[in-house]
Amino acid sequence: MEPLVEQANTSIDTVSEMIQGFFAMVPQILIALFVFIVILVIAGFVKQITTKIVASRANRSVGLALGRIAHMAIIFAGLLVAVAIIAPSVGAAELIQILGVGSVAIGFAFRDILQNFLAGLIILLRQPFRAGDWIKAEGYEGIVREISTRSTWIRTFDGQDVSIPNGEVFTNAFTIVTRDPIMRTDYQFGISYDADIDHAKATILEAIKSIEAVSTDPEPDIGVWDFADSSVNLRARWWTTTDDFYAARMAVLEAVKKAMDKAEIEIPYPHRQIMVQDELIESLNDNQKSAANA
Numbered sequence: 001m002e003p004l005v006e007q008a009n010t011s012i013d014t015v016s017e018m019i020q021g022f023f024a025m026v027p028q029i030l031i032a033l034f035v036f037i038v039i040l041v042i043a044g045f046v047k048q049i050t051t052k053i054v055a056s057r058a059n060r061s062v063g064l065a066l067g068r069i070a071h072m073a074i075i076f077a078g079l080l081v082a083v084a085i086i087a088p089s090v091g092a093a094e095l096i097q098i099l100g101v102g103s104v105a106i107g108f109a110f111r112d113i114l115q116n117f118l119a120g121l122i123i124l125l126r127q128p129f130r131a132g133d134w135i136k137a138e139g140y141e142g143i144v145r146e147i148s149t150r151s152t153w154i155r156t157f158d159g160q161d162v163s164i165p166n167g168e169v170f171t172n173a174f175t176i177v178t179r180d181p182i183m184r185t186d187y188q189f190g191i192s193y194d195a196d197i198d199h200a201k202a203t204i205l206e207a208i209k210s211i212e213a214v215s216t217d218p219e220p221d222i223g224v225w226d227f228a229d230s231s232v233n234l235r236a237r238w239w240t241t242t243d244d245f246y247a248a249r250m251a252v253l254e255a256v257k258k259a260m261d262k263a264e265i266e267i268p269y270p271h272r273q274i275m276v277q278d279e280l281i282e283s284l285n286d287n288q289k290s291a292a293n294a
Contacts, residue, residue, distance in 0.1 A: 124147060135175060186235060203259050208238050211255060
């Protein structure tokens, strides 16, 4: 019994010491909590100020991203201060080392999230494209609606909103259609082999130039591109602004079709020539004669 009593007394003494130690640390805990709350308030003000200043000089998305980074950095510093108040014996080097190991573990766990965040921050700072630009990325094509720290939102031309992770946008190839103010459109027009090529080229060019949205500098051009099975293909090229691309393309095709019909330039259908052997023809004729005699 005596050993059990001694162990019980030891346990009670240990718990008592822990309770006394906790109450002895209550003032430090309260001071650390007060300091941390003050730092949280300061971090909020710094976030708002950073966001406004950067947004006024760059754009709102960049301001939000940098504001969040400043907010997180101040909170991290406040956490170090609070821990130092509660446990003065823990040095800054040991604390940073512990937090460093923890951050590595968190980094592995949230690797994709961190990758998208860093990629989004780089995109916002370098600005290869902005909201309102027309881009092609990851098999999607549309207008950029928003660039957040996690993903890039685009509105496709069929009215769908697509979220593409910034990590995929940053590491893979993408096309910025609106990088330049004007863009070129190519199209092949087929004419019959009997048609007058010069007359067809002049007719198509005149129809293209009749569209107001088509640029005159550089001018449209056309030339023979291919000898197909049933047609001579003429490739025409013209330039428009990116805003007029779709409307101008439809208007050009309609104008060219009407002009070629008016000029009686044939747009041929595909032709196929079927070769039949003489023996097969004779067999068919014999079968027809036998059926008639019957």
